[in-house]
Structures are given as structure tokens and as C-alpha cells.
Amino acid sequence: MTRTRFAPSPTGFMHVGGVRTALFAWLIAQKDHGTFILRIEDTDKAREVDGSIAQIESSLRWLGIDWQEGIDKGGPHAPYLQSERLAIYKDWAQKLVDNGRAYADPYTKDELEAFRDDAKTSKQPFLYRNHRPENPPEWDGSQPLRFKSDPKSYTWTDAVMGDLAAGSEAIDDFILMKSDGYPTYNFCHIVDDMLMEITHVLRSQEFISSTPKYLNLYEALGIAPPILATLPYVMAIDGKKKLGKRDGAKDILEYANDGYLPEAMMNFLATLGWNDGSEQEIFTRNELVEKFSLERVQKSPARFDEQRLLWLNGQHIRLLSIDDLFERVRDFWPVSAATASDERKKTILALVQDRLKTLKDLSVITDYFFADPTPDWNMIAENKQLKKLDNDTLAGLLHAAKDAFEKSDDFSADGIQNTLNDLLETTGQKPGILFSVIRLAVSWAPFSPALNDTLSVLGKDIVLARLDSATRPATNQ
RNA sequence: GGCCUCAUCGUCUAACGGUUAGGACACCAGGUUCUCAUCCUGGCAAUCCGGGUUCGAUUCCCGGUGAGGUCACCA
Numbered sequence A: 001m002t003r004t005r006f007a008p009s010p011t012g013f014m015h016v017g018g019v020r021t022a023l024f025a026w027l028i029a030q031k032d033h034g035t036f037i038l039r040i041e042d043t044d045k046a047r048e049v050d051g052s053i054a055q056i057e058s059s060l061r062w063l064g065i066d067w068q069e070g071i072d073k074g075g076p077h078a079p080y081l082q083s084e085r086l087a088i089y090k091d092w093a094q095k096l097v098d099n100g101r102a103y104a105d106p107y108t109k110d111e112l113e114a115f116r117d118d119a120k121t122s123k124q125p126f127l128y129r130n131h132r133p134e135n136p137p138e139w140d141g142s143q144p145l146r147f148k149s150d151p152k153s154y155t156w157t158d159a160v161m162g163d164l165a166a167g168s169e170a171i172d173d174f175i176l177m178k179s180d181g182y183p184t185y186n187f188c189h190i191v192d193d194m195l196m197e198i199t200h201v202l203r204s205q206e207f208i209s210s211t212p213k214y215l216n217l218y219e220a221l222g223i224a225p226p227i228l229a230t231l232p233y234v235m236a237i238d239g240k241k242k243l244g245k246r247d248g249a250k251d252i253l254e255y256a257n258d259g260y261l262p263e264a265m266m267n268f269l270a271t272l273g274w275n276d277g278s279e280q281e282i283f284t285r286n287e288l289v290e291k292f293s294l295e296r297v298q299k300s301p302a303r304f305d306e307q308r309l310l311w312l313n314g315q316h317i318r319l320l321s322i323d324d325l326f327e328r329v330r331d332f333w334p335v336s337a338a339t340a341s342d343e344r345k346k347t348i349l350a351l352v353q354d355r356l357k358t359l360k361d362l363s364v365i366t367d368y369f370f371a372d373p374t375p376d377w378n379m380i381a382e383n384k385q386l387k388k389l390d391n392d393t394l395a396g397l398l399h400a401a402k403d404a405f406e407k408s409d410d411f412s413a414d415g416i417q418n419t420l421n422d423l424l425e426t427t428g429q430k431p432g433i434l435f436s437v438i439r440l441a442v443s444w445a446p447f448s449p450a451l452n453d454t455l456s457v458l459g460k461d462i463v464l465a466r467l468d469s470a471t472r473p474a475t476n477q
Numbered sequence B: 001g002g003c004c005u006c007a008u009c010g011u012c013u014a015a016c017g018g019u020u021a022g023g024a025c026a027c028c029a030g031g032u033u034c035u036c037a038u039c040c041u042g043g044c045a046a047u048c049c050g051g052g053u054u055c056g057a058u059u060c061c062c063g064g065u066g067a068g069g070u071c072a073c074c075a
Helices: A016-031 A052-063 A086-098 A109-121 A185-195 A211-221 A252-257 A262-270 A285-291 A306-319 A322-328 A342-355 A361-370 A391-407 A413-427 A431-443 A451-458 A460-476
Strands: A003-006 A035-038 A102-104 A145-147 A154-158 A162-166 A175-177 A200-204 A227-231
Touching: A003 A016, A003 A200, A016 A035, A016 A052, A016 A200, A016 A227, A016 A262, A016 A285, A035 A052, A052 A252, A052 A262, A086 A102, A086 A145, A086 A175, A086 A185, A086 A211, A145 A211, A154 A211, A154 A227, A162 A211, A175 A185, A185 A211, A252 A262, A262 A285, A262 A306, A306 A342, A322 A342, A342 A361, A342 A451, A391 A413, A391 A431, A391 A460, A413 A431, A413 A451, A431 A451, A431 A460, A451 A460
Parallel strands: A003 A035, A200 A227
Antiparallel strands: A102 A145, A145 A175, A154 A162
């Protein structure tokens, strides 16, 4: 049974790179009806940031990634917080000491630094094992504990990268336990993955160089490594660097606040470095679970293209039913909509659904439905059709429209269209002029839905009032 | 510097050695009685370079080049 984990360290918010790793691990577990585990790797107390764990959890929940085992849920291999598992790591470290596969590091920081400087000046890679002490002191926990490696070359198969190889120079005596009593990632992730029966380890590219070290440790521990899958980086769109926090990677929750749909984000992240081989671009969550596979993950890094994310967001907004969309946009209405009924809001929502790229767009493009807009005469002066008309003509058109609507009993969209068509004949104007005048007079907005729909939703009283107030200043000018 | 990895339109990508190298985003042009958006149609645009292997290489091999990673008491 497939068991995967996402194991972030609580050092701040989640950005898209980290979320994608979690997503891929979750997808393969879902696909196999397996288990997805959230483990928190808090072994570096200096870098820890308060509130990170809660933020990681809410980021995953927002995206719709749920876990079956974790610090909040418990599970058969609890605890899932590494700082609560220190005794376990110490036990395993002791086993390695007893087997002669680990030893205390006797050097001071300065001595180590000197070794490194030597390596650097002679343009050699630094290998601690070249300085392995002959008679290391007994490990009492106050010194770092190092792995006594068995340098050899390895070939292994990566679920994404295929066959990989490295020589013995990639193997070194790395630190297992730090002098503060905490284990290093290099050690404890291996212990935990084994104890938690993880079947697939997914992580990003930077770990590829240290994989031979891990393979060496797996051997020393006498355990079979899980399936390893290396994910290529997500790159910043304009740079050649991987997308990281210091390069402007945004908190994934910022996208939620900016009106992005979690299913759009999931679709975007999944197809960033993966495709199913078909020409399908839009995937629902279920389709992703069904179709995802590590074999089709790209080997090379992909750039984070926000334009594509924006497009996908629009596509997913259009896929939603009005009722569903209505639930999603609750926090995005303009303040003027505060007293409007749900029914009215849904009617308006149906009109603007095709115009939304993000949920945040809702506020600006619906405001004039709820509150009287402020006339902006420049919109007429700058309109390429209307600026040619003199004020009397404009006022005449507005009066004609007002008269026609006043007499009309049918204020449905169809009825209004009939009135508008009649007006085209009686005024002898082109739609480009007549409709623009009316549209601006009732909305004073740069754009709006189809005129008949807009007027119908606004209602007869408001339409007449706005046409009237647009007439007066125009005649006075 | 050693070691490791990667390489198709600007971007994301497709193409079990044989295709006019396909699709999508973006961009440009046109269409849908007004605007914006949607939708539709069309356009622009790519196999890093050099050698092999082969009747035939985007595809396989070798060598360059370029990019990234790694060589932490960080993960």
C-alpha cells in the first residue's frame, strides 16, 4: 500500500515549490487509495518560526490536500513532530555507535574550518572522511555524532529521473546527531521514513547529490530504501534561479486572498512539470488523482508562469455552478452590496461570471449594481464614438431612451432588447452610439455585461433615475 | 575546482527513429447588434552546437556549450 509523506520544516509560510511537492506526494497516495502523512521536521530550533505549522496546515487544507496521519490527527506512528521523537533517534544513533558505524567528532569549529579552507585552496571537494580521527572519543552527546561511511559507487533508479549514478567521492562522514541533541535531517528522515513505512519519497532536486550518502546509511542500518522520486525545481519566471522566498515566491495563501480558486492552483501546480500525454489542459481534482503518475513528471525545471495560472483560474471559475461560485465569492463583494439579497447577488453573479479572472475582480465590476455611480463625463469625451456628438444630440438620445423605458411594461432582458431595437429605428442611430450612451449613463463603468441584461437587473426605477440624472448636467454644459 | 543533473516556440509541453515538429498560455489580427470578458477563426514563434550510428535522427551514442544543484552541527 502506498504511503507518502510531506515533511516540511516550520520555518515560515508555504510557497508554490513546497506545495507542489506536497501535491505530487498526495496525488500518488490518493491514486492508490494509500495514506498521505504530514510530518513536521522541527530539528533546527534556530530557524523555527512561530505559527508556521498552523500556516502549513491551512495552506494544505485550502488546496484540498488532506492527510490521514499527522500531529493534529495522530496515527499508528505518532508522534509526527520530530522534536518529540528525540529518544527514537538517540536509540538508532546508539545502534550505529555499537556497530562501529558512527563516532564522535572531536574537532573544534576552527579546526574544521581549516580543513575546508585547505580543500578550497587546493580546489578539491571537502571530504571529512579524509580527516577521520583514529581514536575518536566516546560519544557522550555533547559532540556531533558522525556516520562512519563506507565509500563506494552507487547506481540507483529514480522514479522521475531514471537511472542515476555517483562515484565514491559523493560519500562522506556526515553528521547524524548535532551537539545540541537534535538529529540532522540527513539522519532522522531516514529513520522516520522507515518507521512510518513510507513507500515513496518525493523531494526536490537539491537532494540528488546527497542520495548516495543516504544509500550508504540505509545499508549501514540494514534497511531497504523506499522508492525515490526527484522533482525538478519550480523556477522564478524571469530568473534562472529556483523559486524561493527570497526571490519573491509568494505565500500560497496570498493567492487565496487574491481570489484564486484552489482547484485552479492545483491544476496549475500539477501541470507544472507534468502532463498526461494528451492535449488536455483543464483538469479537475478527480481527474488529476486518476491520471497523475511520476513517470510522466518532467526532468527539467519549469518556470512559474502567473499568466497561465490566471487563465486557468478563469477557466475554473466558469466551470462552477452559480450556487457554488456564490459560496466562493462571499468575501469579495463590494461594500455597497452589504444589504443586497442573496437572490439579487446570484443574478448579478451569473451576469459577470464570464468576466471574472479572479474572485477579487467581483468588487469593481459589480459596484454600480448596488450603489449609484458617480458620473464621469470624461468617459464620454474620450469615447471614440461619442466624442463626436454634441451635447444636444446626447441629451436627445437619453431623453428618447428614458421615454421609451418609461412606457415599457416589460423589463425582462428580452423586453428591453425589443425596446432597444425600437429605439435604434426611431432615433436612426447605430448601436455603437445609442447603446454606449445608455450603458455609460447607467453604469459609468469602463465595461459591463450586455446592455439588456444590465438594465433588466438594475430595474426600471433605477434605470429611469440614472438616465434622468445623466441628462441634466449634459444639457447644462 | 571535484562530483551530479538537465537542455523542443518568450513560457508550459507533445511527438515507442519516418509528422508540413502538434497543443496550450502570452502576443497580434478578424468575427459575435455598445464596452469589457467569454467564445470562435486565423497569424507569429522551437528541436543549443559539433561529430558519429542509421536508408532516415528532436529521439540512440560521444564530445562541447549553456543552465542548475551539491561539497553545512539547514532542511
